[in-house]
Amino acid sequence: MTSNIKSLSEFIQATAPTISIIDCSPELIKEIQEILKIEVDGIVGPITKQAFADFKEDNQLEFPLLLGVTTAKELLEFKGKEETASKTNDSSNSQPKLNLDAGKRTGKSMKLPNGEVVYENQYIVEGIPLTWGEATKGCTRIPTISEYVQNAVRLAKVWGEVREKFGSPIIITSGYRPPQVNKAVGGVRNSQHLYFRALDMQPMNGDFKKLWEVLKDSQFVGLGDAVFMGRNKGFFHGDIRPGKRAIFPY
Template sequence: MSSQIKSLSEFIQANAPTISIIDGSPELIKEIQEILKIEVDGIVGSITKQAFADFKEDNQLKFPLLLGVTTAKELLDVKDQEEKASTTDDSSDSQPKLNPDAGTRTGKSMKLPNGEVVYENQYIVAGIPLTWGEATKGCTRIPTISEYVQNAVRLAKVWGKVREKFGSPIVITSGYRPPNVNKAVGGVRNSQHLYFRALDMQPMNGDFRKLWEVLEVSDFVGLGDAVFRGRNKGFFHGDIRPGTKTIFPY
């Protein structure tokens, strides 16, 4: 009977017995994959198994491949938090404008783990139009681990190729998120934003279709589509997670 259940809500309402996710229905697996931000295909492959096991470990739940009512509730809690959160944690009603000071050592400053002081309007990588301020909400989210700074440099280089190919300004709506910020905006517990490996973005000229076409062939490993296949939140997500190319609805 449990293998015929098609949603987490139904699983909880039925007080279904614990099952291996391998035995879950394709519809149930697709919902879990969407919550875990991995490819949604309804198939329990190695990536799904690992993401599910990581989720259970992060939430201090035993038995990495078993789905029970408690795990189903935890998964739905993440989904509910996302839906309640703002579409982007840095969104604003005002029309985004170009920053005339971008590329200069001006604005609010912050000290990186290696002692280097960087500025809000300073590019993360010289020549690539992505500032520290854009990626850290005005230098208010300070990375405290050297690895995160290295990730920021890698992220900027990948994003720079997208920006160059798109040929028009792109607004960054969310970048690095410390754990407290990620939790407040309803981010998943294993969000790539936590490690400075992700950017959410929207084209300033409104050409979402062209931007998506550029992203699909880019070096971003994880791509979140919140416009065409998602719930029309008005942004795309790109990250440099370890692994193979993954596209998921946001």
């Protein structure tokens, strides 16, 4: 059975039929998670769905949560390229790197509903280290409603206070999600990501405890704790939803 296949190589050799990653074996999921550089636990949670869907989108592959032979080959090819780069570059490692171009009007551009053109490395709000690229997956998820752009500005200001108090770089793992993307990654129907009111994040230095304390003392209204019960799921969620403070587990 396809669900018993334990590696991508085995999947390819068996010419296995396309399968949802939800139905893959834990061993196979762990290999995929290692390649995508996310927490390796063999569980298909929100961050795994998102990373897998993003990988398929980046490689122009259809059906965001389905694993077929073509996708398996792309994953292994990507793994090979990463290993080659690591061997030929002594300074290479799996840790995310700071964007040295952050704050500049460079990178891919997109046009906002009001006609303004913004750039991938440009800050959403001048002086706050959150770029349009970080919040829109490299300017590939273009907000089409003016209200969403206004939300983005408010979101950046709230996040900026968190970033200043935390005092160390924070990785944005998810920001604005159009409906089709939100559905693909398993987001809830009323997700705040749909309205450009939410960010998922990881502390680059690994200090989840401090980041959580800063988030609880912030102006974020909704807080999703994905680091709980002694298990690091890999990210926190913060949003500026209308209403009262809500803290929930992922």
